[in-house]
Amino acid sequence: MSSVASVEAAIPAELSGLVRSVRVADGVATIVADASGLGRSAATQLQKELEQAVAKVPGIAEVRVALMVDKPKRRIVAVGSGKGGVGKSTLTANLAVALARMGRKVGVVDADIYGPSQVMLLDPARGRPRAEGNTLIPVESEFGVKLLSMAQLVEPGKAIAWRGPMVGQALTQMMEADWGEADTLLVDLPPGTGDVQLTMLQKFKPAGAVIVTTPQDLALIDATRAIDLFAQSNIPVVGIVENMAGYVCPHCGESSDPFGAGGGEGAAVSLGYPFLGRVPLAMGIRVASDTGQPPAANDGADGAAFTAIAARLAEWLDKQPA
CATH class of the missing domain: 3.30.300.130 (Fe-S cluster assembly (FSCA))
Known part of the structure; x- marks a missing residue:
């Protein structure tokens, strides 16, 4: 026996x-x-x-x-906006890279299920994530950021025509992946206030949210709706970022404001939230993003704004209780 x-x-x-x-x-x-x-x-x-x-x-x-096993002390930060086209994904990718350069272990969840773009921004050629049992193993980019995106899991160019429950399952599988030692998880939310946002807020309870807007009035109105959604769920708003804030002509050097000026900062003041900074409308940022080389990966001028915003986010995270 x-x-x-x-x-x-x-x-x-x-x-x-x-x-x-x-x-x-x-x-x-x-x-x-x-x-x-x-x-x-x-x-x-x-x-x-x-x-x-x-x-x-x-x-x-x-x-x-x-x-x-030791459960890692991991904080989730949602990056959201009330509408599309405000540069939320670009901000998320560059915040992740900047935080990684500061020594943090960072993961990015591309929660924009229907329109994923983080693969282009962070890792255009790194391949598909592995799976161990039912658990996904994220792909690590050359910038030290781990990534999961629907773009890694479906054929390029194929439309994702799913109803709400399937979208929620996809988000859950990415959130519950093996993120290893990652201490910070940035979630690139889709625009608006739909199923993905509700699943994220109710099931995974982010530590905070960063709101992205452009200076124009229409974007600010939609950003206010996004802020209200987080407020209803008792999710702290870390602050507001104003993107596409000013354009300097590369030929004549003249500065202009095609989307207005100061709207994001004004909204932050009026709503009582911190203003995290502004990112200019710059050709260098667009070119670098399209080629999978986030400006925040180096010390150039185009990455400076992202690095400054990441530093404010890091400072906020350090002040939160463990």
Whole structure:
């Protein structure tokens, strides 16, 4: 008849130090092992080796291995807007890169299920994520940012014609992926206040939200609606970013404001939220974004605005309770 001693004797010496308890009853061996600090692959290998070793013990019909793991202290930051076309995805990608350059471990969830664009912005040629069981393993970009996007999972150019429940399932699978040591997860929300936003707010409760707008009145009206959605869900608004704020002609050097000026900052003041900064309407930002080279990845002038906003976001995160 098998016993605890016989099971313990079958465990390889190099694994015994990770075993916290062994129980044997009715031919079932239950082992609790400490997998803290191990990556998913290493933890899976530990479980497999323990199962294989103990299964050879006479009288053992079943082996159950429970792994103790440290749950990472990960904060979710939603990046939202009331309408499309305000540069929300570009801001998300560059905030992620800037935060990674500051030493944070960052992941990006491209939650714009119907119109994903983060693959173009962060990683045009990195391939598809892996899956271990039902868990996705994000792709890591050359900028040190992990990424999951529907664009990695469907054929290029194929329309995603899903109803709400399927969209919610897709978002959940990406949010519950193996993000490893990522301490900050930026979620690039679709425009508006629909199913994806509701699923995110109700199921995953972000630590805060960054609102993106352009200076024009129409965008500001829609941004106010997005802010109200977060307020109704008791999600703190980190602040407002004004994008496409001013254009300097590369030929004559004259500055103009095709979308107006100061609207985002004015809205922040009137609504009582911090103003995180403005990003100019610059050809360099557009070109770099289209080629998968976020301006925040270097110290050039085009990346400076993103880096400054990321620093304010990092400061806000550091002030939040653990």
